Amino acid sequence: MDFTLILQNLGLGFSTALSLVNLAYCFLGVLVGTLIGVLPGIGPVAAVAMLLPLTFNLDPVGAIIMLSGIYYGTQYGGSTTAILVNLPGESSSVITCIDGYAMARAGRAGPALAIAAIGSFFAGTVGTILVALLGPPLAEIALKFGAPEYFSLMVMALIAASVLSSGSMMKTICMIVLGLLVGIVGTDVNSGMSRFTFGMSGLADGIHFAVIAMGLFGFAEIASNLSDKADTAERTVLNQKITGLMPTYEDMKAASGAIFRGTAIGAFFGTLPGGGPTISAFSAYALEKKLAKDPSRFGKGAIEGVAAPESANNAAVQCAFITTLTLGIPHGATMALILGALTIQGIAPGPQVMTQRPDLFWGLIASMWIGNAMLVVLNLPLVGLWVKLLKVPYRFMFPSIMVFMAIGVYSVNNLDLDVYFTILFGVLGYLFLKLNCQPAPLILAFVLGPLMEENLRRALLISRGDPTVFFTRPISAGFLIAAILLLIIMIIPSFKKKREEAVASSEVL
Amino acid sequence: MRIKNFEDFWSGMMFLAIGVLAIWESANYPFGTASRMGPGYFPTCLGGIMAVLGSIVALKAIESSSVAEHAKPAEGSPFAWKALTMLSLGFLLFGWGVDRIGFIPSLFALTVITAAAGSTFNIKEVLIMSVLLIAGSVGIFIYGVELPIPLFWWR
Numbered sequence: 001m002d003f004t005l006i007l008q009n010l011g012l013g014f015s016t017a018l019s020l021v022n023l024a025y026c027f028l029g030v031l032v033g034t035l036i037g038v039l040p041g042i043g044p045v046a047a048v049a050m051l052l053p054l055t056f057n058l059d060p061v062g063a064i065i066m067l068s069g070i071y072y073g074t075q076y077g078g079s080t081t082a083i084l085v086n087l088p089g090e091s092s093s094v095i096t097c098i099d100g101y102a103m104a105r106a107g108r109a110g111p112a113l114a115i116a117a118i119g120s121f122f123a124g125t126v127g128t129i130l131v132a133l134l135g136p137p138l139a140e141i142a143l144k145f146g147a148p149e150y151f152s153l154m155v156m157a158l159i160a161a162s163v164l165s166s167g168s169m170m171k172t173i174c175m176i177v178l179g180l181l182v183g184i185v186g187t188d189v190n191s192g193m194s195r196f197t198f199g200m201s202g203l204a205d206g207i208h209f210a211v212i213a214m215g216l217f218g219f220a221e222i223a224s225n226l227s228d229k230a231d232t233a234e235r236t237v238l239n240q241k242i243t244g245l246m247p248t249y250e251d252m253k254a255a256s257g258a259i260f261r262g263t264a265i266g267a268f269f270g271t272l273p274g275g276g277p278t279i280s281a282f283s284a285y286a287l288e289k290k291l292a293k294d295p296s297r298f299g300k301g302a303i304e305g306v307a308a309p310e311s312a313n314n315a316a317v318q319c320a321f322i323t324t325l326t327l328g329i330p331h332g333a334t335m336a337l338i339l340g341a342l343t344i345q346g347i348a349p350g351p352q353v354m355t356q357r358p359d360l361f362w363g364l365i366a367s368m369w370i371g372n373a374m375l376v377v378l379n380l381p382l383v384g385l386w387v388k389l390l391k392v393p394y395r396f397m398f399p400s401i402m403v404f405m406a407i408g409v410y411s412v413n414n415l416d417l418d419v420y421f422t423i424l425f426g427v428l429g430y431l432f433l434k435l436n437c438q439p440a441p442l443i444l445a446f447v448l449g450p451l452m453e454e455n456l457r458r459a460l461l462i463s464r465g466d467p468t469v470f471f472t473r474p475i476s477a478g479f480l481i482a483a484i485l486l487l488i489i490m491i492i493p494s495f496k497k498k499r500e501e502a503v504a505s506s507e508v509l
Numbered sequence: 510m511r512i513k514n515f516e517d518f519w520s521g522m523m524f525l526a527i528g529v530l531a532i533w534e535s536a537n538y539p540f541g542t543a544s545r546m547g548p549g550y551f552p553t554c555l556g557g558i559m560a561v562l563g564s565i566v567a568l569k570a571i572e573s574s575s576v577a578e579h580a581k582p583a584e585g586s587p588f589a590w591k592a593l594t595m596l597s598l599g600f601l602l603f604g605w606g607v608d609r610i611g612f613i614p615s616l617f618a619l620t621v622i623t624a625a626a627g628s629t630f631n632i633k634e635v636l637i638m639s640v641l642l643i644a645g646s647v648g649i650f651i652y653g654v655e656l657p658i659p660l661f662w663w664r
Binding site: 053054056057168170171173174177178180181184188190191193195196219222223224226227394395396398399400402403404406407410411414416417418419420422423426427430431432434435436437453456457460461463464465466467 | 516517519520521523524527528531534535538539542543544545546547548550551552555556558559562563565566569587588589591592593596597599600601603604605607608616619620623624626627628629635638639642646649650654655656657658
């Protein structure tokens, strides 16, 4: 590997990211991310979709720096509420509640918050280095991919997403197919024929992903919260003063191993398509509990139980950028939205981005590291502010979210039809929640749908209709075999039971 | 025969219905051959996969023997009729109004109607919130991002 080249590239990255404008976007992104992370009831998917109109007038670099900041910022914010209020701001912080809140009740909220931030920062730094090191060689390999390879890769990514998401796998695969079908709506690029538009001219360009994201993740979530009477629920915030932010030497010693292992697990699941911060956090916690000399400490305020999952979820988020940026295949729902934003800016995601727009790729990497440093500052000294924010009642929050969503959806195309379709997807999303169907794989499949059809068509055109082409080309065969292995693992009873246990325990919390 | 798992049964039926609908609609588009795919090829395949998987999900949710475990009683929160209706109504009015009666009046309608979706409604509180939200949105979206939306019906 050419080290001077990497340093040169990083130099370009930092000079891009350190420009005043981009620093401001980075700060805005992580600030909003922290806010979203702190506030329960709104996740990164809806947040990125909501803020999309704000990026239309930005240059592509600023836009992606800001949207990425939102994504990894939520991981920091989510831990704050988990520790102080026993309320996970994000699903990836669910497991942090157990020991984090126990520590807070024992008067050790300060060290818990500090170790979460230190772990996240360490993981973020490692993640950023990994993106810088692994990105270029991966992109070089990806440049050699043909249509069959891309098709098989997407099949594998979607299968992995269904295996790693919670809930029934069969239903998740159905949601993926539904997402692919929704992706077909609009004009077929090859024949010029309108498909699934049912005579509506507004659908000629297809349904915009912001419409689906805000319907499924914003609208539906609010309806569900309201029927759970979340707007009248009292939030009990620990009223003690947070004293002694710095962890002791013993704390650091106990947590450092957990931070390393959590980072490794997060990096692994993050790079894997379909894996994500939530599964990383759960696995990291489970590993620490297994390795501990005295597992009974867990649940009563073990510092490893905070350090490991918080490092893991942040490492996963950073490493998700590896596959997303180099292959142009989004890795989860949030990444799909960020790539969609790039497409609006006229940049086709894929391995060529690195050579054509090095300022964008390396600028983003540098900004991620800067953003992580900003987040430590935002989260530790300002923790009191975030806690105050939690006291804002939900009855003020949900109309504000609705206003932002309405304007966001409308401004995408200045089309009232988009607003009506958000209602449709909102009601559908509520039904999905009621029927226990996962909406995140749907949106991933929706973004991949057109790419998948195009590559399938091309692959079969080259092979003159012979479907064995997917198995005779080695890389493509590798992806498909991996997908099949994943499916087989799912059918093995012992693994199935483990996965169901994990899902069940995550629901109890 | 009894339904063992309502969630799975109804989601399976929903997937089956959507799958059949997709095949039905795709029949209007030329199918083509594998080497020269028509616009109907991919959606027909997807509809087929969906219908099959949906049927399996639904069938697995049905217990054929009489010693079946008792069906899970409907748990959780009640169906959110009120919230869904008010939120949808707010969005409908906003979508209809934003280009006709303008940004400010349609936002006002949106905030007041969606606020009514909650379980408490204090008119004074809602009005103050509505004014603040409108002021903020006009500041950010009209003067900040310069979205081309008329403020009022007289433009």
